[in-house]
Amino acid sequence: MKKSIVIIVIMLILNLNLAVYGQSNDLLKEDINAQSAILINGETGEILFEKNMHKKMYPASTTKMLTGILALEQGDLDKIVTVDDKTPFEIDGTHIALEPGEELRFKELLNAMLIESANDAALVLAKDMAGSVEDFSKLMNEKAKEIGAINSNFVNPNGLPDEDHISTAYDLAMIAKYGMKNKQFRNIVKNYQYSIEATNMKNERRNMQSVNKLLYSNQKINLDGNYIDIKYDGAIGVKTGYTKDAGNCLVSAAKRDGKMLISVVLKSQGTNLWIDTHKLLNHGFNDFDKKILGFKNEFVKNIDINNGDKDFVTGVISEDVSVSLKSDMKNDISKKIKINDNIRAPIEKGEVLGSIEYINDEKIIESVNIVSAEEISLIAGYEKTLSASLFNDFNIWWIVIILFLFLILRINILRKRRKKRKRKKRKI
Known part of the structure; x- marks a missing residue:
């Protein structure tokens, strides 16, 4: 009887552990619903899992990671930005109802873009930094290549549909990895709530909420037969995305025990977006050990x-x-x-x-x-000796070549002289 109780307790503990941390089995491509996915070590960039990682896809609002990186590197966070007359009427999808002539701080627009995923805020930031969407897109593509994105082309700052606006799971992982090195970027994307106080055009505070449920949601998903919260232990960002053509997209970062992982899921469906992400992150945390080499x-x-x-x-x-x-x-x-x-x-x-x-x-x-590990100088006087010597590695071959050419020239001269002498003797 006691033995049976012990076995039951052990089984309960094992089941609880699986429910909290996920099963530790080898992950197969067919286990991931998304059309494209990747898991990398967020610090080294090592690829731990991939499924069609170089397939060109529509990135939707995950695009805003790159816009945010440029904003942090090139913008003035405390600057007052005035909304132009066109932007509020050019935007589809998620927005924060900006008004023509409205004044907001640059950092407020940045937070609204990365947390609320505001398309209008992204457009205002792009115009403020580059003057136009076209010129800002050039900055985006230059930065993407610098970061290591190899199959991307960005034509707008927010990811709204355009057949020429494409990226890949691999490229988005590299962009996220780069962004997470920036403390200000990390501090923004780990938040799921943000507020903008009243402005010259709005009398009330704007309260915003991220749709990145990994950061906060108690909604349940079925992961390998266990119903668990969507909220992921250790989640610290990064960015969601959705359009009809792109499907559900999510770039995620999570950190546990000093190890950071980044996952990308592109064109998943419904709750599979969260299930796929849990599977990827669990695979990274449970099935890999960090080995210090040097x-x-x-x-x-x-x-x-x-x-x-x-x-x-x-x-x-x-x-x-x-x-x-x-x-x-x-x-x-x-x-x-x-x-x-x-x-x-x-x-x-x-x-x-x-x-x-x-x-x-x-x-x-x-x-x-x-x-x-140190600076080594030349032996005192060695420079003079080296420059004075004809027999250093560089000059020795030139000397050989010159002597060889001189010898050939001398032989030809001697031959010509002999011929002249012979002709003179014949005439005599």
Whole structure:
């Protein structure tokens, strides 16, 4: 009897754990309802799962992440912005009922765009920064390429339907990863409520609510037979999106135990949007372990040099390096050190001397630069000796070539002289 009770208690604990944290099984592409999806390590960019990650899709309002990044990097948050006469009448979809001539702070419009997903606020911000939607779109595409988006084209700041306005799950993940490095961006997208006080055109406060239910909702979804809240433990953003053509879209970020994950779900249906996202994030948190491979300034080796004020230069790892490995993956990781050829002084501190490749199951899973831990100068007087010597690596080949050409020229001259002598003897 006691044994049966113990077994029942253990089963209850296991079921509770599964309900809270999700099952820890390998995730398959067919497990995800969305047409396109990706899961990455939010710090390193490692791809942990993907389904059609490079398929060109309509991003809808997830576009506003990029607009928000540009606003934070190029805008003045405390600036008073005046709404133009056209914007309030050019907008479809979600808006905050801006009025022509209305004055708001730049940061109020930014929060309204990222939290309420206000299309009119996005348009006003774009015009304020670039003068026109067309010119702002150029800034968007330049920034997207800089960030690492490789298959995107943006033609407006809010993601309203346009057949030329496209992105991919991979590109949106890279944009979110970049944005989450910005403290101000993180502080905005983690919120699901925001208010704008009365303005010169509005007598009442505007209260806003995000539709990103991962941040707050107690509505239930059925995840593998367990009914759980949509709210996700550790969720810290990022942006929802919806149009008829784009379907339900969601870019999410969550952080637990120092590990941040970013997921993207494009063109999902109904509550599958939240189910897909839970599955992806659970997969990342439950099925992967963080493996520290090396630390910034960790000693690698002393590398011999023959023209410096020291006999060697100390090589160290350029930055912290880690990798996410599946929990059931063998943990035997080897490393291959590659040192550049012809390392010579002078050497600056931080100069790249080579690299380390980390290998698991015969595959390179990560790499990092080896850099100089110190500055190395030339041996005193070596510069003069080097410039005076004809027999350095550069000049020796020129000397050989010149001597060879001179020899050929001399031989030809001698041949011509012999021929002349022979002709003179014949005439005599």
